Amino acid sequence: MNLPPFKLERYFAKYEFNTEFLLCSSDCEAMSIADLLAIEEDASEKFQQVWLGYTESQGSPSLRVEISKLYETITPEDILVHTGAEEAIYLFMFAAFKRGDHVIVHSPGYQSLADVARATGCDVSPWRAREENQWALNLDELRHLMRTNTKGLVINTPHNPTGYLMSRADYKTIHTFAQENKLLLFSDEVYRESEYDPNDRLPAACDLGEDAISLGVTSKTYGLAGLRIGWIATKNKKIYERMASLKDYTTICNSAPSEFLAEVAMRNRQKLAQRNIDIIKNNLVVIDELFARRANLFSWVRPNAGSMGFPRLLKGDIENFCDDLVRKAGVLLLPGSMYDDSRNHFRLGLGRKSLPLAVERLEKYLNSY
Ligand SMILES: Cc1ncc(COP(=O)(O)O)c(C=O)c1O
DSSP: OOOOOHHHHHHHHHHHTTEEEEEEOOOOOOOHHHHHHHSTHHHHHHHHOOOOOOOOTTTOOOHHHHHHSEEEEEEEEEEEEEEEEHHHHHHHHHOOOOOOOOEEEEESSOOHHHHHHTTTTEEEEEEEOOOGTTTTTOOOHHHHHTTTTTEEEEEEOOOOOTTTOOHHHHHHHHHHHHHHHHHHEEEEEEOOOOOOGGGGGGOGGGOOOOOOEEEESSSSEEEEEEGGGEEEESSSSHHHHHHHHHHHHTSSSOOOHHHHHHHHHHHHHHHHHHHHHHHHHHHHHHHHHHHTTTTTTOOOOOOSSSSOOOEEOSSSSSSHHHHHHHHHOOOEEEGGGGGOOOBBEEEEEOOTHHHHHHHHHHHHHTEEE
């Protein structure tokens, strides 16, 4: 197996825990265990009683009940809980693909969605979203990327890093296309429920067909990355069983305290999501004003969901800019090169309460740029 370094994670390993302002995080503002438990009257007491033995490999039944409420047609038996979304991506790729297969992957994107597929030995074609199309995907290009051995299609919406939320019409066309061509559709929905207008929310892929797999996690919209609880939801029993059996070689089962806390979180997920959407919306006001003042320096496609955007620096080199900014001002941005983007984009995180202060610091730096 040949897995290259995960560029974004290596970058974060260097800066995440020693930089004052993280202005490029993909997750929303977290909270303490005490604050989470305070959401439910008897949760704190029950948490003390959590049994620290092995847990059920597919995830605790009561957690799967709560997760299944995210979907229209999914039962708890269709949910397989993992240690983060990352484990689920890893196991899905090995369960679904093999050497000689071809997979089409939404790009730019979260690196493991393409590179774990490659590590299984299959060929990966990036399906590129472009800034000039407001980060929408071109459906004609998908048809051109198809080969006789294409087995899978990987999409991510709301999208990391652009915050792009696909239109309902495009989403429907993609599903029909996947069904007609017998493709497994892996739909990374870890930013779902963070749409700025809830009317824009797309149906979950797993509700639209047997060969679709939806990916979810507590980390992003709900702001609980430290729980490391992710899941897949699918009616495809073959993929489910293969992933369940591969999981015996990675984590076997999930952390019992995390499963309890994730259950509390998912039961109250609307409250958690709203808290974070409010933070994002307040931050967007600050960011819109910044980019209006600095229109000569940045181009900006405003996201319509999620906790990220992917602006472009119009002057200078983005890697040097980010490097100098973090060293001189203690503000971390993520250069687009971490996504193999060569057009001077950078990832901007919108989900942290510290954003207004981080932007103040950034502007001070820009005054001498
Ligand atoms: C699109 C996407 N999928 C999956 C993941 C993995 O989520 P987690 O780190 O919670 O496992 C991330 C994390 O950044 C992501 O952005």
